[in-house]
Amino acid sequence: MNDHVAVxxxxxxxxxxxxxxxxxxxxxxxxxxxxILLVAALLFLVxxxxxxxxxxxxxQRGTGAFTLSNYVTAYGRARYLEALGNSLMLGALSSLLSxxxxxxxxxxxxxxxxxGKGLTWAMVMGAFIMPPYLGAVGWILLAxxxxxxxxxxxxxxxGLQAPxxxxxxxxxxxxVISLHSFPLIxxxxxxxxxxxxxxxxxxxxxLGAGTWTTTRIVTLPLVWPAVLGGIIxxxxxxxxxxxxxxxxxxxxxINVVTTQLWQFFExxxxxxxxxxxxxxxxxxxxxxxxxxxxxxxxxGFVSQTGKGGERRPIKLGHWRWAVLGYCGFVGxxxxxxxxxxxxxxxxxxxxxxxxAWDNLTLGNYGYLLFRHEMALPSIWNTLWFSAxxxxxxxxxxxxxxxxxxxxxxxxxxxxxFLAMAPFVIPGIVMAIGFYAAYAAPxxxxxxxxxxxxxxxxxxxLPIAFANSAAAVRAxxxxxxxxxxxLGGGRLLTIRRITAPLIIRSLIGGWLIVFIVASRELSAAVxxxxxxxxxxxxxxxxxxxxxxxxxxxxxxxLLLAITLILVAIGMKLAGxxxxxxxx
Amino acid sequence: MSRLVLKGLSKAYGPVRVVDxxxxxxxxxxFVCLLGPSGxxxxxxxxxxxxxxxxxxxxxxxxxxxxxxxxxxLPPERRRMSMIFQSYAIWPNMTVAENVxxxxxxxxxxxxxxxxxxxxxxxVVQMGHLADRYPAELSGGQQQRVALARAIxxxxxxxxxxxxxxxxxxNLREEMRFEIRRLHDEFRITTVYVTxxxxxxxxxxxxxxxxxxxxxxxxDAPHLIYTQxxxxxxxxxxxxxxxxxxxLTKNDEIGLDGFTLRPAQLGQRMPDAAQPILLSVRPxxxxxxxxxxxxxxxxxxxxxxxxQRTYLGESWDYVVRPQHSGLQLRxxxxxxxVHEVGEEVWLELDPQQIAIVS
Numbered sequence: 001m002n003d004h005v006a007v008x009x010x011x012x013x014x015x016x017x018x019x020x021x022x023x024x025x026x027x028x029x030x031x032x033x034x035x036i037l038l039v040a041a042l043l044f045l046v047x048x049x050x051x052x053x054x055x056x057x058x059x060q061r062g063t064g065a066f067t068l069s070n071y072v073t074a075y076g077r078a079r080y081l082e083a084l085g086n087s088l089m090l091g092a093l094s095s096l097l098s099x100x101x102x103x104x105x106x107x108x109x110x111x112x113x114x115x116g117k118g119l120t121w122a123m124v125m126g127a128f129i130m131p132p133y134l135g136a137v138g139w140i141l142l143a144x145x146x147x148x149x150x151x152x153x154x155x156x157x158x159g160l161q162a163p164x165x166x167x168x169x170x171x172x173x174x175x176v177i178s179l180h181s182f183p184l185i186x187x188x189x190x191x192x193x194x195x196x197x198x199x200x201x202x203x204x205x206x207l208g209a210g211t212w213t214t215t216r217i218v219t220l221p222l223v224w225p226a227v228l229g230g231i232i233x234x235x236x237x238x239x240x241x242x243x244x245x246x247x248x249x250x251x252x253x254i255n256v257v258t259t260q261l262w263q264f265f266e267x268x269x270x271x272x273x274x275x276x277x278x279x280x281x282x283x284x285x286x287x288x289x290x291x292x293x294x295x296x297x298x299x300g301f302v303s304q305t306g307k308g309g310e311r312r313p314i315k316l317g318h319w320r321w322a323v324l325g326y327c328g329f330v331g332x333x334x335x336x337x338x339x340x341x342x343x344x345x346x347x348x349x350x351x352x353x354x355x356a357w358d359n360l361t362l363g364n365y366g367y368l369l370f371r372h373e374m375a376l377p378s379i380w381n382t383l384w385f386s387a388x389x390x391x392x393x394x395x396x397x398x399x400x401x402x403x404x405x406x407x408x409x410x411x412x413x414x415x416x417f418l419a420m421a422p423f424v425i426p427g428i429v430m431a432i433g434f435y436a437a438y439a440a441p442x443x444x445x446x447x448x449x450x451x452x453x454x455x456x457x458x459x460x461l462p463i464a465f466a467n468s469a470a471a472v473r474a475x476x477x478x479x480x481x482x483x484x485x486l487g488g489g490r491l492l493t494i495r496r497i498t499a500p501l502i503i504r505s506l507i508g509g510w511l512i513v514f515i516v517a518s519r520e521l522s523a524a525v526x527x528x529x530x531x532x533x534x535x536x537x538x539x540x541x542x543x544x545x546x547x548x549x550x551x552x553x554x555x556x557l558l559l560a561i562t563l564i565l566v567a568i569g570m571k572l573a574g575x576x577x578x579x580x581x582x
Numbered sequence: 583m584s585r586l587v588l589k590g591l592s593k594a595y596g597p598v599r600v601v602d603x604x605x606x607x608x609x610x611x612x613f614v615c616l617l618g619p620s621g622x623x624x625x626x627x628x629x630x631x632x633x634x635x636x637x638x639x640x641x642x643x644x645x646x647x648x649x650x651x652x653x654x655x656l657p658p659e660r661r662r663m664s665m666i667f668q669s670y671a672i673w674p675n676m677t678v679a680e681n682v683x684x685x686x687x688x689x690x691x692x693x694x695x696x697x698x699x700x701x702x703x704x705x706v707v708q709m710g711h712l713a714d715r716y717p718a719e720l721s722g723g724q725q726q727r728v729a730l731a732r733a734i735x736x737x738x739x740x741x742x743x744x745x746x747x748x749x750x751x752x753n754l755r756e757e758m759r760f761e762i763r764r765l766h767d768e769f770r771i772t773t774v775y776v777t778x779x780x781x782x783x784x785x786x787x788x789x790x791x792x793x794x795x796x797x798x799x800x801x802d803a804p805h806l807i808y809t810q811x812x813x814x815x816x817x818x819x820x821x822x823x824x825x826x827x828x829x830l831t832k833n834d835e836i837g838l839d840g841f842t843l844r845p846a847q848l849g850q851r852m853p854d855a856a857q858p859i860l861l862s863v864r865p866x867x868x869x870x871x872x873x874x875x876x877x878x879x880x881x882x883x884x885x886x887x888x889x890q891r892t893y894l895g896e897s898w899d900y901v902v903r904p905q906h907s908g909l910q911l912r913x914x915x916x917x918x919x920v921h922e923v924g925e926e927v928w929l930e931l932d933p934q935q936i937a938i939v940s
Binding site: 478483486487488489492497500 | 657659667684688736
């Protein structure tokens with residue numbers, strides 16, 4: 001053994017004699033090379049498209065000379081300004097409705113003895129994984145002014161001809177949006193409520209406060225930051241949303257920022273005007289996320305990390321049936337009703353004739369699977385675009401997360417910043433940036449699969465990064481050091497110790513990116529070419545054509561694929577892998 | 583032959599010198615504790631020995647060969663050391679046996695030998711019956727034993743321990759303390775042990791290096807650290823003590839507030855005449871009595887008043903004020919020796935137990 005040590009240490013003394021050479025070699029260490037590579041990749045994915053967007057908005061078409069005329073065009077018409085106002089109002093109304101749906105549900109599931117918690121949870125999950133534009137189609141079938149099922153039932157019951165509800169209205173649009181965004185607030189508020197120990201409530205009880213007073217003045221104020229955070233996220237999601245406003249808003253003549261941006265992309269494409277018009281969306285997002293951070297950083301809001309103490313559910317007595325009824329009502333609106341009519345329509349010869357044996361057919365599915373020229377290619381496109389971008393995002397994210405967490409290079413935080421930056425860039429703005437930067441020659445990626453994959457990768461990088469960073473953080477550095485001191489090199493240690501410990505979380509992260517990418521519409525719709533249509537874009541095309549039976553059948557296919565993926569995810573990464581709050 | 587030598591070892595993060603000019607030599611098979619408050623640089627020193635941290639100055643060498651110097655650090659995996667971590671760092675995805683056999687496999691030993699050595703060491707740490715369990719199924723103490731087995735089985739040149747017992751409860755901590763010392767007596771591996779717990783250091787170490795603010799204050803056998811602290815910090819950090827300031831008088835006595843001592847009786851080196859003298863008097867070095875004790879040559883006896891008392895179960899902790907003096911002294915007394923607050927007592931000092939700190 002002594003000989004061994006002598007041999008090993010001899011090389012160390014040789015190394016000690018040449019610190020100069022060693023120091024130069026250290027700069028060529030693999031982790032430094034990787035760092036440069038990652039910075040380049042992140043600049044290409046994140047910084048260049050956004051930079052290009054800014055530049056283009058000040059450029060004259062063709063010449064590239066500096067001009068402000070794009071901004072004049074973008075904000076020079078009342079109709080465009082009105083769209084901006086509509087977006088803000090829609091965002092506010094949708095987030096308000098989401099709070100009304102989400103907070104009672106979160107409270108009931110987290111803090112009370114309400115029955116049917118599992119069912120409520122499954123329903124929220126369902127509302128979350130159902131692509132919002134599918135919900136929009138379902139609600140057109142339910143609440144279309146003339147032939148919607150709710151209005152038909154109303155006429156049958158009362159004999160009145162005037163429709164009860166109209167989805168093609170501002171409130172209808174906001175309602176449909178909030179029915180698919182309230183799960184975000186639910187997740188935020190529920191995880192905050194889960195952290196509050198019963199002792200906090202006991203402390204108020206012992207001083208004489210009843211259940212309702214306690215809930216109102218102790219419990220809810222403690223989760224207020226979570227509610228606020230949720231409101232901001234839903235607001236931002238709504239103003240950046242394309243699908244639902246396009247499917248419901250355009251027929252209803254409600255113009256919002258995203259649909260207006262889409263119109264700037266109709267022939268002749270006016271990227272520079274779209275770029276100028278996208279700026280408020282970008283600024284609002286950056287501004288509101290900053291506000292959110294500042295609010296949450298304030299002292300006093302940290303008390304929600306209260307640990308210890310048992311958690312007892314609040315006994316609701318007979319009220320629990322009322323609370324359950326409300327949960328069921330939300331579930332009916334968000335999942336059951338739209339899903340039922342969609343499935344009905346997908347198996348119907350004519351959806352308006354309702355459920356009847358002679359109305360049943362598999363023809364809609366048959367048409368899509370065997371005769372429609374774009375349906376199968378679009379499914380294939382969706383699957384492999386999503387798989388490719390999920391892989392790219394997770395690989396980049398885990399490398400960045402590892403380098404940052406282990407402090408392998410100086411300025412590692414630059415990497416983390418770039419990886420998280422797309423979080424404040426709405427998908428639709430990102431897509432316009434990609435179009436501006438890479439669609440035209442010399443790179444000429446327009447209509448290729450690559451531009452979509454790259455855009456998806458950039459868009460969902462923050463999700464992958466948050467997931468990977470949490471996974472890497474969960475591995476104590478001493479786990480790796482224990483292997484190294486026993487004779488394992490860095491690479492062997494990563495292969496034998498780190499990788500097995502994080503692989504499950506990474507698979508979870510991969511699936512989340514895959515699922516959100518497979519239903520992504522607002523970025524895809526700007527970047528697809530004739531051969532690279534995804535399912536979501538094709539679904540939007542079908543909705544414009546107005547054949548609701550085929551549209552519903554295609555929605556059914558999309559939903560089936562999503563459900564299979566979610567089932568795989570739950571099996572591999574745990575039941576709540578999509579609803580976990582990072 | 584000396585084995586592990588730290589020479590002028592320093593580590594600075596920016597302007598902050600976390601480890602400052604540390605010199606330490608470990609003999610073959612010696613067990614040395616780095617003891618100090620949190621933030622004193624002891625863990626950084628240990629991690630430099632392991633090769634995880636590069637020194638900014640100085641060197642670490644083994645058998646005269648340099649392992650670490652600024653710009654030239656032999657990576658941890660090539661040092662033939664092993665380490666026990668504060669978090670145990672037991673890999674949750676491997677069984678106990680796989681954890682313990684990991685280092686042996688890396689040494690490319692044949693599978694049969696890996697199995698035999700693993701089995702053998704697991705018996706030594708009394709974990710043989712749990713070889714096929716996963717770490718999540720083990721208690722904290724059992725995980726600690728796995729960590730010990732994993733570190734010892736590779737017969738490392740140096741064994742490093744980083745606060746290994748700080749996550750255990752008090753009883754288990756005491757048990758593992760003796761376990762660690764027992765394993766050291768059995769295998770005689772050169773060991774560096776980092777802790778902030780002086781009882782742990784006393785129970786395990788051959789020598790203790792007390793660290794403070796990045797520097798080593800004193801390196802000595804545990805009983806010498808306690809009875810002959812060389813700096814104010816060591817005297818105050820190890821156990822409880824009364825620190826008294828005095829000065830050499832004209833007739834070569836140490837003048838204190840209210841009484842004098844003769845240095846010859848302290849049985850220690852003569853203090854420097856010009857400097858103020860700092861004395862450490864342990865509470866056990868004094869005794870209280872109701873009646874004036876017989877005078878002994880060189881044992882100062884002073885009348886005093888009891889100012890405070892605290893009953894600790896194993897002893898009384900009295901605070902007394904000698905008359906004609908501004909001093910307040912803590913004195914330990916047996917549990918059955920009861921004095922009321924305000925009572926007049928006689929205080930006697932044992933000069934043999936008084937240490938000249940500086």
